Amino acid sequence: DEQDKCPTVAGLSRYNGCPIPDTDKDGVNDEVDACPTEAGISANHGCPDVQPILTQAASNLKFAIGKSYLSAKQLANLDAVVAVLAKYANVSLAIGGHTDNTGAEKLNAKLSINRANVVAKYLIKKGVDAKRISTSGFGFANPTADNKTKDGRSQNRRAELTAVYN
Template sequence: MHNRNSTLILTVTLAILLAFGSMAFAESKIVLKPKIDSFAYFVDTSPSMSQSYGSTGSPKIIAGLNALKRLNNVVPELGYDSALYAMPDFSTYSPKATFSRSAMASGLASIPSDLPFFQSTPMGEGFANLDKVVAKWQGKFAVIFVSDGLTNSGRNPARVVSDMVKKYGDRFCLHIISVADTPRGKANLKHLSSMTPCGVYVDATDLADKAILDKFAQDVFYTQEEELIVEIVEEVVVPPVVPVQEKIVFRNFNFGFDKYKITDEMVPALTEAASMLDEYPNLKVMVGGHTDSSGSEAYNQGLSERRAKSVADWLAANGVAPERLQVKGYGELNPKYDNKTKEGRKLNRRVEIDVEE
């Protein structure tokens, strides 16, 4: 499974030549990291989905599929697996495979919109059948369920989902795209989405808004992380030498709330950083500490300094000459992510290692 820790990565590309001087150039870019290893679109094709959806004038199944198609168009291809299923007669419209937007679009186009009129809606059985499939999946997975929330026979869907939560724990996220137009349907779907802590509920019509659509996609599928690329170009003496390209990766370190001490989880990355600095003895770095916006500005300034010092002290104690390390605390003044969100605050509680020269 992909690493889900929200660490920032600083990539430094060095052109190592026979040299007497250097110039440095830097640029940053945003990199998308998957939150999950696999996901399934799960579509309700029961009779009530043929009814008109609110003021749209379209059947619920059409409104739901259109919302899912809009979502599919913005889901980045990050190597996770995907599948497409429908209920109540459990059917596979796209078998589990590496996600491809075009392949999934074909699967979505094959789901019928002309639904049977006389048929029960055993939503609980639909989730029970889905459970048999995802039981074979490895790692963390998400289910994106499109429905009006109405069920009239068979097992209670909330009980089936509750059993799935007990079985899979935090590996399982249930998200809802709702075409519900009754209080009971909306209540059922909101309850289902709340049964997994990571679950997100959204109305199908709201996904016509690009901002809401992009946020839903990010909440379900990926995180954004920043890479800073620094290229150091050395002056060459004659005779010219063929450049040797080497890549150094300094991993930034994220701290828990109000924490500044080094944890066991940080040691492998710190060891890697110390080894890289040992390999390039002329490289100097700035160790910068940061916080989220919780607490007072004065307290956060001190906390950021303690975080930066703990990382610098560890490096110095493990072979890096202290004169190569500059330490600075930035407090809450340089957030890179939104402090209004839990994930943004987590990413802002960080120590960065930046190349100085």
């Protein structure tokens, strides 16, 4: 009819016969897009994928043998994570702590959860709601490098940050 502004495509009357708009052209229509003016991914409700930022921030979350404290540089990187979580309230965070294979399995299990928890405590101290953070310790079960070398063991003593899109 004459009120249909988009006569060649299916649409809704509330949009004058046109499809639901997608202002940022990310494939997530504006009615369900949590970030309608900023292109994103459907898994994050139309908001940008924050995993690359988290991966970058975690790239220096390496720990000394048997330790679970954070350096000033690591804290600065975590401040970027705080900013991301402040901007995108629909993103939660899974923190995984890891160790190398030096020492007993039981000790490494405890150390790995301590590493995840120290990261979580810092983020909470900086204002991230504790309900948005989960922590897990994996001990030496998931190495990313060869535990036979000093460098490999160093790479395995880490914390990983994973975005959880709510």
